[in-house]
Amino acid sequence: MKKTIILTFLVSLMVFSFISAAMASAAAKGKIVIAQGAETTTLDPHKGGSAIFINACLTMYDLLIRRTWEGKQKLALATSYKSIDPVTWEFKLRKGVKFHNGDPLTARDVKFSYDRMRDPKTRNPFRVFFRGIKEVQVIDDYTVRVITKKPDPVLPSRASFAAFIVPERYIREHGDEYFAKHPVGSGRYRFVKWVKNDYVELEANDNYWGDRPAAIKTLIFKVIPETGSRMAALQTGEVDIATNVPPFMIPKLKKDPKIDVISGPSGRVIFIGFNLLDSEKAGPLMKKKVRQALNYAVDKQSLIKHVLMGSGEQLATPLIPVAFGYDPSIEPYPYDPDKAKSLLAEAGYPNGFETEFATGSGRYLMDKQIAEAISGMLAKVGIKAKLKVYEWGQYEKVRKAHEVEPLYLLGWGNTMYDADGTLVPLFISKSTYSNYSNPDLDKMLMEARYQMDPEKRKKQYEEILELIKDEAPWIFLYQQVDNYGVRDTVANFRQSAGSERMDCDNLILTK
Amino acid sequence: MQRYIIKRFFQSLIVILGISVIVFIITHLTGDPTDLLLPPEAGPEEKELLRNQLGLDRPIYVQYLGFLKNIAHGDFGQSFRHQTSAFSLIIGALPATIELTIAAMILSIVIALPVGIISAIRPRSNYDRLGMTFALLGQSIPVYWAGLMLILLFAVTLGWLPSTGRGGIKHLILPAITLGLFSTAAIARFTRSSMLDVLDTDYVRTARIKGLTEYIVVLKHAFKNASIPVLTMTSLQFGRMLSGAVITETIFSWPGVGRMAVQAIYNRDFPVVQTAVFVTSVIFVGINFLVDIIYTYLDPRIKYK
Numbered sequence: 001m002k003k004t005i006i007l008t009f010l011v012s013l014m015v016f017s018f019i020s021a022a023m024a025s026a027a028a029k030g031k032i033v034i035a036q037g038a039e040t041t042t043l044d045p046h047k048g049g050s051a052i053f054i055n056a057c058l059t060m061y062d063l064l065i066r067r068t069w070e071g072k073q074k075l076a077l078a079t080s081y082k083s084i085d086p087v088t089w090e091f092k093l094r095k096g097v098k099f100h101n102g103d104p105l106t107a108r109d110v111k112f113s114y115d116r117m118r119d120p121k122t123r124n125p126f127r128v129f130f131r132g133i134k135e136v137q138v139i140d141d142y143t144v145r146v147i148t149k150k151p152d153p154v155l156p157s158r159a160s161f162a163a164f165i166v167p168e169r170y171i172r173e174h175g176d177e178y179f180a181k182h183p184v185g186s187g188r189y190r191f192v193k194w195v196k197n198d199y200v201e202l203e204a205n206d207n208y209w210g211d212r213p214a215a216i217k218t219l220i221f222k223v224i225p226e227t228g229s230r231m232a233a234l235q236t237g238e239v240d241i242a243t244n245v246p247p248f249m250i251p252k253l254k255k256d257p258k259i260d261v262i263s264g265p266s267g268r269v270i271f272i273g274f275n276l277l278d279s280e281k282a283g284p285l286m287k288k289k290v291r292q293a294l295n296y297a298v299d300k301q302s303l304i305k306h307v308l309m310g311s312g313e314q315l316a317t318p319l320i321p322v323a324f325g326y327d328p329s330i331e332p333y334p335y336d337p338d339k340a341k342s343l344l345a346e347a348g349y350p351n352g353f354e355t356e357f358a359t360g361s362g363r364y365l366m367d368k369q370i371a372e373a374i375s376g377m378l379a380k381v382g383i384k385a386k387l388k389v390y391e392w393g394q395y396e397k398v399r400k401a402h403e404v405e406p407l408y409l410l411g412w413g414n415t416m417y418d419a420d421g422t423l424v425p426l427f428i429s430k431s432t433y434s435n436y437s438n439p440d441l442d443k444m445l446m447e448a449r450y451q452m453d454p455e456k457r458k459k460q461y462e463e464i465l466e467l468i469k470d471e472a473p474w475i476f477l478y479q480q481v482d483n484y485g486v487r488d489t490v491a492n493f494r495q496s497a498g499s500e501r502m503d504c505d506n507l508i509l510t511k
Numbered sequence: 512m513q514r515y516i517i518k519r520f521f522q523s524l525i526v527i528l529g530i531s532v533i534v535f536i537i538t539h540l541t542g543d544p545t546d547l548l549l550p551p552e553a554g555p556e557e558k559e560l561l562r563n564q565l566g567l568d569r570p571i572y573v574q575y576l577g578f579l580k581n582i583a584h585g586d587f588g589q590s591f592r593h594q595t596s597a598f599s600l601i602i603g604a605l606p607a608t609i610e611l612t613i614a615a616m617i618l619s620i621v622i623a624l625p626v627g628i629i630s631a632i633r634p635r636s637n638y639d640r641l642g643m644t645f646a647l648l649g650q651s652i653p654v655y656w657a658g659l660m661l662i663l664l665f666a667v668t669l670g671w672l673p674s675t676g677r678g679g680i681k682h683l684i685l686p687a688i689t690l691g692l693f694s695t696a697a698i699a700r701f702t703r704s705s706m707l708d709v710l711d712t713d714y715v716r717t718a719r720i721k722g723l724t725e726y727i728v729v730l731k732h733a734f735k736n737a738s739i740p741v742l743t744m745t746s747l748q749f750g751r752m753l754s755g756a757v758i759t760e761t762i763f764s765w766p767g768v769g770r771m772a773v774q775a776i777y778n779r780d781f782p783v784v785q786t787a788v789f790v791t792s793v794i795f796v797g798i799n800f801l802v803d804i805i806y807t808y809l810d811p812r813i814k815y816k
Contacts, residue, residue: 038774041592049550120560123594128553180595196603197766198677224675224764225774232662232674233764393542415550425552433551 045164049125071322264495325419325461352382608767627702649696
């Protein structure tokens with residue numbers, strides 16, 4: 001009798017495990033390895049500060065709102081949201097969502113997460129993006145309100161940035177340190193293990209709330225810092241996706257029928273700034289016509305084609321197309337050296353002038369080479385810009401002290417897909433990153449910052465961009481293009497418009 | 512002897528203390544870590560708060576004394592980036608580095624000693640020329656280039672070995688060759704010259720006259736005496752590999768201490784840099800200390816006072 005019971009138990013256990021294994025494999029199978037140049041520093045979603053960190057978190061955690069690869073907002077944990085007064089945003093939450101440990105996800109977790117990422121004790125590098133929040137209120141289990149100190153039209157974008165939702169009970173019970181080592185989210189993939197310095201392994205969360213579970217059983221983020229080795233690992237098939245393919249490798253990789261290179265514009269805008277705070281040093285650059293002349297003198301298309309080997313897209317203004325406030329009707333300054341010369345003559349410099357030009361080296365794609373090429377183009381219209389190449393730390397220092405040379409090359413990322421995040425830090429008077437001052441522009445920027453009506457706000461940015469283009473406080477150049485090497489084992493990989501984020505949601509295994 | 516060991520031990524401590532001062536000052540000269548820890552959008556308010564939390568707002572000598580005091584208690588501080596113990600990060604990466612170093616060392620010795628000895632027995636022969644050309648190349652080819660070429664040939668073109676990462680024996684071969692290349696060449700050259708010196712001495716001649724076989728003469732009489740400088744060289748190479756596997760680890764994405772240290776330098780993650788340098792210098796100094804003691808056993812004529 002005893003024997004029969006044990007036997008029955010064992011058989012049913014076997015059958016059960018077969019069934020569950022079969023179910024799991026129907027939902028997700030195979031393995032995809034993604035190689036990146038660096039490793040995430042943490043898997044606690046409120047303690048990291050890099051794009052690589054965000055890529056890992058996006059798979060394991062959910063946000064109220066997500067971004068699609070096209071840069072559009074998409075409801076995730078929120079089923080709807082609205083602004084109920086200028087300083088209050090209300091979010092309705094999805095019901096039935098569970099964390100990987102089985103805890104239900106409710107409004108309390110959202111409040112806990114938003115409070116945690118704003119708490120100075122958490123040491124969240126991204127805290128600055130959430131410091132405008134005054135408090136978060138739990139209205140009922142599935143309704144939260146976010147109260148801001150001032151009207152904040154960008155709040156939904158903040159919610160879709162790094163505002164990951166974490167399980168309150170689990171963290172309170174186990175503490176931060178344990179949570180970082182055994183992270184629990186509600187995302188499409190769940191944490192398996194992290195071999196420091198090597199790889200992070202995730203597996204499909206079969207109980208995911210979304211329209212479909214993950215298609216891939218195992219997802220691995222591997223770190224291969226050396227570009228040549230990363231490309232080799234892609235060629236041998238050890239990895240399925242490799243980030244940051246250098247432009248010169250693209251033709252070679254594309255020759256391999258099993259590898260495709262998928263490219264698209266990143267969020268990084270490259271420009272030449274003018275340091276206009278020291279009028280003596282800036283000299284002729286204080287005149288608008290001279291600054292416009294420099295914009296005509298630089299052949300952006302040639303830079304993109306010959307120096308970047310195609311990995312750039314020209315911009316008319318500081319904004320990238322996916323950012324709120326972008327105005328496609330504004331045309332870029334064309335390349336016209338004759339016009340540049342005549343503008344210089346009108347401004348009183350028919351024979352050009354001498355100035356200085358600063359750049360870092362190796363920070364952005366071909367940055368030093370771009371600066372050299374621009375210096376050559378300026379020489380053609382009579383402007384002798386002496387190039388100075390800085391070590392990055394030193395470069396940061398002189399720029400932040402506003403003591404940088406009259407011309408300087410720099411890049412800027414747009415994290416919030418919004419005009420405010422680029423225009424305010426880079427153009428408003430007295431900002432660390434601005435070397436330009438215009439009280440009219442300051443006023444316009446502040447009005448747009450707190451404008452809750454999107455249509456009105458859009459109009460305001462159109463005017464602002466017109467003004468900036470005309471005032472030419474920069475030589476407007478291009479946005480960098482990101483290149484990913486993808487093997488034919490993977491389908492549906494898309495480069496995220498205007499971002500280094502990787503959208504692993506739609507990845508499918510083909511083999 | 513005992514007094515010698517105690518004296519050498521305290522000398523080693525002073526060396527390590529000196530290294531800690533230098534590392535501390537140099538890391539702090541590289542700039543403000545909060546520039547890299549926070550996004551550019553962060554304002555002075557966030558920066559000040561973080562500097563205070565990391566203790567970077569205190570005068571540098573106060574920071575250094577605090578650092579020493581904590582080390583005495585076995586606390587190497589929290590990584591700025593990882594927000595976990597810097598010591599556990601480095602210790603976690605150490606096995607990978609040791610594995611790679613030992614593999615490279617075995618490879619070096621197995622190749623270098625025979626090449627060096629045979630070259631010395633038959634100086635200026637074709638064999639000698641081949642061996643020494645190989646040694647010259649091994650010492651002059653940049654590690655970086657050699658590593659990438661090995662990957663291109665054996666991983667990409669032939670597909671015999673994996674290109675990167677840590678795993679089984681297969682993963683170990685290319686990085687071990689790359690890391691061991693320089694040492695192989697150095698030890699081979701050193702063995703050759705050391706053997707040539709010894710083969711020319713009276714006692715070797717005496718051994719030959721006695722009618723001993725060449726095999727015994729070379730390995731038992733000559734090599735044993737030639738091995739002391741070779742041992743010094745080899746131990747130095749071992750220390751160099753342990754602390755200097757940075758480039759090899761980077762190319763092969765080998766999760767060791769060198770790579771962790773380089774990443775920490777880029778990130779200005781001071782506690783991790785300091786711990787990495789501290790741990791590797793303790794190992795390096797420790798190896799030298801051990802070798803000094805081994806000498807006395809190898810050659811009883813060496814007496815320390």
